Every structure is written in C-alpha cells, then in structure tokens.
Amino acid sequence: MKSYDYVIIGAGIIGLTIARELKKREPNCSVCILEKEGDVAAHASGRNSGVLHAGFYYTANSLKAKFTKEGNQAMRAYCKQYGLHLNECGKLVVAKDASELAGLDELKRRADVNGVELIWVEExxxxxxxxxxxxxxxxxxxxxxxxxxxxxxxxxxxxxxxACGVEFYFHTKYRKHQDGLVVTTQGTYPYRYLINAAGLYADSIAHDFGFGMNYTIIPFKGIYLKYTKNKTDVKTNIYPVPNLGNPFLGVHYTKTVDGSIKIGPTAIPAFWRENYQGLHGFSLKEFLQIVGYEAKLFITNSFHFRRLALEEMKKYIKAYFISLGMSMVRAIDPKGFGHFLRPGIRAQLLDTRTLELVQDFVIEGDDRSMHVLNAVSPAFTCSMPFAAYVVDQIKKQRGGADT
Known part of the structure; x- marks a missing residue:
C-alpha cells in the first residue's frame, strides 16, 4: 500500500484547490484525492450558477468577505491564464419599492468596508x-x-x-478510518494527514474523527429555469435586494458564460443529501435525521424557516417561479422560459445548539486531520484563497512542519 503525505476526500472545487495549494507549497509531497463519483465536480461544484461574486454581501469580519474579493480576482486571472471561458457581464442589484432602499444602503456600506467596487446607479x-x-x-x-x-x-x-503529481481515485467512497488509514470501497489508503472536503458528507466524516459534533448538514435544493427565447432580453446579472438574515440571495437573473439567461435558484429544503429527483440517492438514515431537524426548525420557526419552506415549495410551480423575476425587468416573455435545469444541492451547515444556519466558513481539525464543515456559496468564488487559508491552518496545527 502506498502511503500519502496528504489524502483529500472529495474532488469538488475545494478539494481540487487545496490539492493545488499543497503542491505549490510542497512540490515533492505526495497527494491523492478520493472521490466516490466517476469524475470531479459531480455535485455542488459542477451544478452551481457559475457566478463569480464580488464580495459585497458579507460582513467585514467574515471569512467570506475577505475570500470573495480575493477569490474573484484569482479565478478571473486563472480563466485568463488558461484560456477558459469568462463572461465579465457585471451585476445589478435592484429595489422593487421604497422598503428595499435601506437594504441597498447596507450593501453599499459593506462593499465600502470590504474594499469592493460597487457603484450607485440612478433609476x-x-x-x-x-x-x-x-x-x-x-x-x-x-x-x-x-x-x-x-x-x-x-x-x-x-x-x-x-500534471503536478496528484493522484485521483474515482468510484472510491469513504467508509471509515483507523490508525492512520482511510478505509474505502476500493481499498485502504495510509496517510500522514487527512483533509475532509466531502461537501454534503463532510459533517458525517468529521464526526468519525470527533470534529463538528455541534453541527449537521441540512441540504437545500437549488433549481434554475432557462430562458430559451433568446440571449438578449437581459444583458447583465440582475439580483433583488436579499434578506441578509439568511444565506440565500433570492430568485435572480443570471447571465451564463455563453450569454444565456436563467432565473433561480430555489432554496427548497431537501429530505436527504442527494435528493435531486425522485428517489435518487435515497437513504432512510439520512431521511430520518434530516427530516427530524427540519421538523424542529418548522416547529420552532428558527430563522423564519416555516415561511422559507412554504415559500420555496411554491417555486415548483413554474408560473409562480417566473412571476418572481418579472418585477426586476421591464418586459420578459413568460412563454420564453423552457426547461428546469439540472438541480444542485447546497450543503448548508446547521448549528444544532442554536438551530441557526451557519453563514460563514467553518473548519475544524488537529495535527492529523482537517475538516471543511461549511463551504457554501460563494465557495466556488472563494476557493483559491480559502484553500490557502485551510493549508495555513494545517501548518499551524502541525507546528509549521513540512513533509
């Protein structure tokens, strides 16, 4: 059995950027990534909106504020360096009435504090x-x-x-760990240090190591609806003023990298971790645990979950979903919307002590393992500086020792 300096669980954007950061700092270290699917980015990383956020939604003392601004710059530079598709289309945040002007003021204040360019535009x-x-x-x-x-x-x-020597093992699902070994469906992998970037399953793996015991993942399903009539009716991303009390930004218009238009996403509470469609990925254990927490949230109405759940379920009705986007534009053809796009599942961390959604990044670890418990939107935008932060924390836990 080959032993690795670093074993990473999960080949989403976080696992990939952490591996890249490790090899940048320690070119001679051995790194492997274990992934239960057949390729990278099978879940949230490959199903997200593709928007690189600017960094004005988040409070100044948050990791998200720091990493979104830096990550936006890093990801745009990466795309240009490797000739990847990039649509620098910008974003408008619009108000529907006088009650939302204070929300715009708060976003502008946060942008100024975070050093992010955000420009007032008169009607x-x-x-x-x-x-x-x-x-x-x-x-x-x-x-x-x-x-x-x-x-x-x-x-x-x-x-x-x-190309830097990182080895990938696909169709390799985590089972357990013991004595410096990761036991998977495809064999056993010895490691000096383990990094858990398993997304939807990060909490359960962390619990095996004794971390994240006050947290659990609550999955939310995000669905977009494509506008198939043309690519010209909307020129830029158009977002509403969000409710800053929860981590969801509301239904908005997204301009994709090829100029297409879509509206969404939903934030529908899911009943198990891979609750994409029908009974796909059904797990009775997950169902009972997640529905149990969702029932608690519904009864206590923590962070107005009751209203959120009922409002989000209505978005399965296509006409209602479309109507939410109508107030942000002067004219759009409601018959121009085609099919719902492939759904994604947001791995949202819940603090089981307070029954509140955790809005910032959370990692926990020691000198043998590090666990990325909460890396939700805009984690894709933040991924490169966040990976550097994770590796910094690993070095601190290990006393600065390299392999």
Missing amino acids: ADIHKIDPNAKTFMRALYSPTTASVDPMEVCQMLKHENM
Whole structure:
C-alpha cells in the first residue's frame, strides 16, 4: 500500500484547490484525492450558477468577505491564464419599492468596508447598463461580477493537479478510518494527514474523527429555469435586494458564460443529501435525521424557516417561479422560459445548539486531520484563497512542519 503525505476526500472545487495549494507549497509531497463519483465536480461544484461574486454581501469580519474579493480576482486571472471561458457581464442589484432602499444602503456600506467596487446607479441611468432592468429610484452595479463554466474550471484544476503529481481515485467512497488509514470501497489508503472536503458528507466524516459534533448538514435544493427565447432580453446579472438574515440571495437573473439567461435558484429544503429527483440517492438514515431537524426548525420557526419552506415549495410551480423575476425587468416573455435545469444541492451547515444556519466558513481539525464543515456559496468564488487559508491552518496545527 502506498502511503500519502496528504489524502483529500472529495474532488469538488475545494478539494481540487487545496490539492493545488499543497503542491505549490510542497512540490515533492505526495497527494491523492478520493472521490466516490466517476469524475470531479459531480455535485455542488459542477451544478452551481457559475457566478463569480464580488464580495459585497458579507460582513467585514467574515471569512467570506475577505475570500470573495480575493477569490474573484484569482479565478478571473486563472480563466485568463488558461484560456477558459469568462463572461465579465457585471451585476445589478435592484429595489422593487421604497422598503428595499435601506437594504441597498447596507450593501453599499459593506462593499465600502470590504474594499469592493460597487457603484450607485440612478433609476434614470440604469438603462445604460441593461435597458430591460427595472428598479425603484436607484440600484447598485457591481462591475467585477462575472460568470464562468464551473465544470470547465474544475476539469482544468484536475489536469493541473495531475500534471503536478496528484493522484485521483474515482468510484472510491469513504467508509471509515483507523490508525492512520482511510478505509474505502476500493481499498485502504495510509496517510500522514487527512483533509475532509466531502461537501454534503463532510459533517458525517468529521464526526468519525470527533470534529463538528455541534453541527449537521441540512441540504437545500437549488433549481434554475432557462430562458430559451433568446440571449438578449437581459444583458447583465440582475439580483433583488436579499434578506441578509439568511444565506440565500433570492430568485435572480443570471447571465451564463455563453450569454444565456436563467432565473433561480430555489432554496427548497431537501429530505436527504442527494435528493435531486425522485428517489435518487435515497437513504432512510439520512431521511430520518434530516427530516427530524427540519421538523424542529418548522416547529420552532428558527430563522423564519416555516415561511422559507412554504415559500420555496411554491417555486415548483413554474408560473409562480417566473412571476418572481418579472418585477426586476421591464418586459420578459413568460412563454420564453423552457426547461428546469439540472438541480444542485447546497450543503448548508446547521448549528444544532442554536438551530441557526451557519453563514460563514467553518473548519475544524488537529495535527492529523482537517475538516471543511461549511463551504457554501460563494465557495466556488472563494476557493483559491480559502484553500490557502485551510493549508495555513494545517501548518499551524502541525507546528509549521513540512513533509
């Protein structure tokens, strides 16, 4: 059995960027990535919107604020370096009425504190950015928001890692660990240090190591609806003023990397971790555990979960879903929307002590393992500086020792 300096569980964007960061710092270290699927980015990393966020949604003392700004710059530079598709289309945040102007003010304040470019646009001038966008009195424009192809980025990271000597083992599912060994469905892997970047399963793996005991993953299903009539009715990303009390940004218009238009996503509470469609990925154990927590949230109405759940379930009705986007534009053809796109599942961490959703990144570990417990949106944007942060924490836990 080959022993590795680092074994990483999970070949999503976080696992891929951590492997890349390790090899940048320690070119001679041995790294392998274990992935239960047949290729990289099979779940959230390959199913997300592809939007590179700018970093103005998050409070100044958060990891998200720091890493979103840096990650946006790093990911745009990476795409340009390797000739990957990049749509630097920007973003408008619009208000529907006077009650939302205070929300715009707060976003502008956060942007200023975080050092992120965010520009006031008067209602009369909004047409210069997107003739179809509609707002009340004023809006905010983010020129650094962009779109990428998430699968293209992850495939490039895979090939870059392989060229640096990182070994990939696909169809290899974590079972347990014992005495410096990871036991999988495809054999046993000895390691000096383990990194858990398993996304939807990060909490259960962390629990095996004695970490993350106050947390559990609550999955939320995100679905987008494609506008098939044309690619021209919307020119830029158009977002509503979000409810900053929860981590969801609301239904919005997204311009994809090829210029296509879609609206979404939903944030529908899912009943098991891979609850994409029908009974796909059904697990009775997961179902009982997750529904149990969702029932608690519904009864206690923590973070207004009851209203959120009922509102989100209504989005399965296509006409209602489309209507949510109508207020942000002057005109859109409701018959121009085609099919629902491939759903994604957001691995959202819940603090089981407070029954509150955890909004920032969370990692826990020691001198033998590190566990990425919460890496939700905008984790794709943040991935490169976040990976550097994770490796920094690993070095601290190991006393700065290299392999």
